[in-house]
Structure formats: C-alpha cells, structure tokens
Amino acid sequence: xxxxxxxxxxxxxxxxxxxxxxxxxxxxxxxxxxxxxxxxxxxxxxxxxxxxxxxxxxxxxxxxxxxxxxxxxxxxxxxxxxxxxxxxxxxxxxxxxxxxxxxxxxxxxxxxxxxxxxxxxxxxxxxxxxxxxxxxxxxxxxxxxxxxxxxxxxxxxxxxxxxxxxxxxxxxxxxxxxxxxxxxxxxxxxxxxxxxxxxxx
Numbered sequence: 001x002x003x004x005x006x007x008x009x010x011x012x013x014x015x016x017x018x019x020x021x022x023x024x025x026x027x028x029x030x031x032x033x034x035x036x037x038x039x040x041x042x043x044x045x046x047x048x049x050x051x052x053x054x055x056x057x058x059x060x061x062x063x064x065x066x067x068x069x070x071x072x073x074x075x076x077x078x079x080x081x082x083x084x085x086x087x088x089x090x091x092x093x094x095x096x097x098x099x100x101x102x103x104x105x106x107x108x109x110x111x112x113x114x115x116x117x118x119x120x121x122x123x124x125x126x127x128x129x130x131x132x133x134x135x136x137x138x139x140x141x142x143x144x145x146x147x148x149x150x151x152x153x154x155x156x157x158x159x160x161x162x163x164x165x166x167x168x169x170x171x172x173x174x175x176x177x178x179x180x181x182x183x184x185x186x187x188x189x190x191x192x193x194x195x196x197x198x199x200x201x
Contacts, residue, residue: 011129016094034156035125036069041117043083047140052087058146124152
C-alpha cells in the first residue's frame with residue numbers, strides 16, 4: 001500500500017463505473033456518513049464471497065446506522081454484476097478492470113499473476129474520505145469481522161456526530177431554541193418541528 005495511505009490521511013476520490021455503468025465518485029457515495037470500502041479481488045475468489053455475504057447479512061444495521069458501503073473490484077461490468085448478485089449485496093459495486101486503483105495504490109497481488117487482482121483491503125472512512133482504519137485481507141483472518149466494524153463505526157460515529165450524547169452541554173438548549181444544526185438528520189434545512197415531535201427517517 002502506498003506510504004501516504006494511512007489513518008488520518010484522505011483516501012483518493014476515485015471515479016469509476018458502477019454496476020449500472022454510471023460513473024460514481026467515492027465522495028458522492030459517502031456523503032456525510034462513515035463509509036466501509038472494500039477493495040476486492042473479484043468474483044472468482046471464495047474469500048470475497050464469504051466476506052461480502054457477511055457484509056450483506058450485516059447491511060440492515062449498516063443502513064440504520066447512517067453508514068454507507070461500497071466495493072471496488074477488478075471485474076469487468078458483466079462479472080461485477082454477477083459478483084454483486086451472487087452475494088446478495090444491495091450496495092454499489094464499482095468496476096476497475098483497468099486496475100487504476102491497484103496501480104495508484106501499489107497493491108498488485110503479484111502472487112496471482114493469472115488474475116492480477118488487487119491485494120484485498122477493507123477501509124473504514126470518516127466523512128471526507130478520511131481513513132480511520134485499514135485492514136489487509138490477503139489472508140482471510142486479516143479482514144474485519146462485523147464485530148470489528150461495529151467497534152470502528154462506534155468510534156467514528158461518536159466522533160463525527162455532535163448529537164452522539166444527547167446529554168452533552170448545550171444540546172437540549174439548542175433543540176429547545178429551534179437550532180437543529182447539531183442534530184444529524186434534522187440539520188438538512190428541514191423546518192424545525194415542535195418540541196416532542198418524532199424524528200423523521
């Protein structure tokens with residue numbers, strides 16, 4: 001992995017075609033949420049299937065936790081669609097058969113010249129594509145479990161959400177004054193609801 005790709009630095013904002021052939025930037029997919037990003041070998045690898053099936057089973061919690069997820073694979077478009085469908089993944093898969101990411105990050109898996117994949121990595125990114133944690137998944141046990149991701153996402157979310165602890169000084173006063181800016185979901189310019197109203201999702 002390139003020497004500047006470390007926790008605290010910004011991950012490159014790659015733009016690649018997704019499973020519908022639409023060009024997508026990572027920053028667009030992330031928005032202002034945490035992002036789980038997998039750099040995958042591809043459809044041919046059984047380890048990828050195991051990891052992505054685990055992520056698919058975890059996806060309802062990822063979604064309800066205001067978190068995004070994306071996969072970049074060296075598969076071509078058709079194979080990428082098969083990969084996504086075979087693991088039951090509802091999130092965005094990005095296709096990189098030209099190995100742009102592999103070359104830019106210096107993560108060629110040189111022990112597999114036949115498939116020429118990326119060394120698989122999973123990254124947890126704060127908003128702004130800021131790296132929180134990097135997992136090297138060349139060996140399967142190097143990949144994060146859903147428990148690892150839960151701990152990472154708890155740490156990231158508690159850092160980036162001003163309303164993580166509703167008892168924090170000033171939050172109740174801001175709410176009662178109609179200031180929704182510290183409250184995630186209410187900070188999108190919506191009209192302030194009356195005190196006691198339920199949050200929209």
